[in-house]
Amino acid sequence: MTQYEGFEIHVAPLSKNQESDPPPASEAYTYVGYVxxxxxxxxxxxxxxxxxxxxxxxxxxxxxxxDEGMHVGRAVVDGTHPDLSVLSLVTSGV
Known part of the structure; x- marks a missing residue:
C-alpha cells in the first residue's frame, strides 16, 4: 500500500503458478489492486x-x-487510465 494524491493504492502480486499445470516457465506473476x-x-x-x-x-x-500495479493505480488516481477513474469516489463523498 502507498498513499498517493490523497488516496491509498493497494496492490498484491500473485503467482500465476497456482493457475496452470505445469507452471509457466516465465511471466509467472500478475497483480490485483484497488484505489x-x-x-x-x-x-x-x-x-x-x-x-x-x-x-x-x-x-x-x-x-x-x-511495480506495474502501482503504476496503474497512480494512473487511475491521475485520471490518465483509459477506463478507470476515482471520480465516483470523489463525487459520492465516500
Whole structure:
C-alpha cells in the first residue's frame, strides 16, 4: 500500500503458478489492486476502484508485477487510465 494524491493504492502480486499445470516457465506473476480513500472499507460498494492485469499479461517477478500495479493505480488516481477513474469516489463523498 502507498498513499498517493490523497488516496491509498493497494496492490498484491500473485503467482500465476497456482493457475496452470505445469507452471509457466516465465511471466509467472500478475497483480490485483484497488484505489480508495484512506480508511475506506474496500469491501463496501462504491468505496474502491478495483483493477487487475488484463488478459494473459504476465510479469517475470513479483516485484515487477507490484511495480506495474502501482503504476496503474497512480494512473487511475491521475485520471490518465483509459477506463478507470476515482471520480465516483470523489463525487459520492465516500
Amino acid at each position: 480508495c480513500h484512506p480508511g475506506a472499507n474496500p469491501k463496501l460498494p462504491g468505496h474502491a476502484v478495483s483493477f487487475y492485469a488484463e488478459g494473459d499479461i504476465g510479469f517475470p517477478s513479483a516485484q515487477t508485477a507490484l
